[in-house]
Amino acid sequence: MSLAAPATVTLHVLLFARYAELLGQDTLTVTLPAPATVGDLIARVRAEPGGTGLPARVLAAVNLVQASDATPLAEADEVALLPPLAGG
């Protein structure tokens, strides 16, 4: 990493349905050391109050598109943690 790279990324995290209930809120702002991935963010949310209730596998979306744990995160990305989908 060059000296000019920011040392952290700050992310807007959206929680829905059962996950919002578990965490007691539907939005979080999380700052992580850079570079950060979706997996890093989920690990951090697990450490929040109520976060231990999250299942082993958590589906996530970054900027409205489904992501994997390895997806890199950039400053101000919108990350959504999605409980098991139940549409239809």
Next chain:
Amino acid sequence: MSLAAPATVTLHVLLFARYAELLGQDTLTVTLPAPATVGDLIARVRAEPGGTGLPARVLAAVNLVQASDATPLAEADEVALLPPLAGG
């Protein structure tokens, strides 16, 4: 065949769609030597005016149920000759 068996069967024949056009009528009454089958009846209809226009394979129904050429015919059966089906 016993002496009491009738020597002929008389059948009501219904013609539809293109077949009615070919034969110029939509009903025929046909008397055939007994015992008679659907195949016998179709051969007889081919001999009617316009009957040579019938295709090699003619679909038939006896008393509202699809039949084969080997299906036996009884007195007063309703036999329908069905052009290629085009419902739906």
Next chain:
Amino acid sequence: MKWPSSRRSRAAEPVSNPVARLVLGPIDAAALAAEVARPDRGGVVSFVGLVRDHHGGRTVIRLEYSAYAPMAEAELARIVSEAGERWPAIVAAEHRLGSLAIGDAAVAVVAAAAHRGDAFEACRHVIEQIKARVPIWKREYYADGSVAWVDPTAAAGAAPAAAGQGRSR
């Protein structure tokens, strides 16, 4: 406790009168669906066949369906009943007869089931069986003034069989 009595009684309902009709007026697929949809049959699949504006490269302006009505009704009812035995689904079907305009619904099939897979399969099966077994005939009237009986058994892509009058090919 897993199968409360209210559910069991619904599943055991007799299907004494299959909904299978020849109709002379417009088909209302939504009304047909309402006849079979129930809260314990949450997946409802419908097929509607509309009169197309072309066939074999020619422009169709209207058509007429005719039938061997007593057999067509009996066969339609048999098809619907058979589907209800083969799948855990309730099926309803209507076929219109008489003169139809472009875009009119000629046939509608609705299948309702607890599981959508059963509803899709039953609906598809019934429309295929209707086309294969129900004695109904279709006469197409073309923009060029010609008329033809439709023969789906003719080679794919071939023009309809000639009706013998005013055909311009």
Next chain:
Amino acid sequence: MKWPSSRRSRAAEPVSNPVARLVLGPIDAAALAAEVARPDRGGVVSFVGLVRDHHGGRTVIRLEYSAYAPMAEAELARIVSEAGERWPAIVAAEHRLGSLAIGDAAVAVVAAAAHRGDAFEACRHVIEQIKARVPIWKREYYADGSVAWVDPTAAAGAAPAAAGQGRSR
């Protein structure tokens, strides 16, 4: 002469705005079908999902759908567009959100195509993709006063995951 220009021009129509909507009021599947049915798309297949009155052996009295709306809308549009590329069919889909009663339509998918096989396949594919990809959640309210978030990934036949309040098992 086999493909008159009128047909070609229709087939080339741009599908610039996929019909893919989240709605808060009742779904009208017939109106949705009317948006995609055309005389050159004579086979119209519809799927409607109704709110069921039971789940996992418990009596459901109503439910609520919620969504990550911006993503749900985008994903629904992607699914409909993808189906239109994979099959020669036009597809429309609506999903309802908010509070629904037993028997209400929660989702409707309509596929219209020249050939019924394409319409059946496109319709089936789109409803499967909606269930797999669109971020929508369902909360069921039971006759015994309990409430649960539905988890379709839970073992088949298992009761819904507890919501943690007033559950009586």
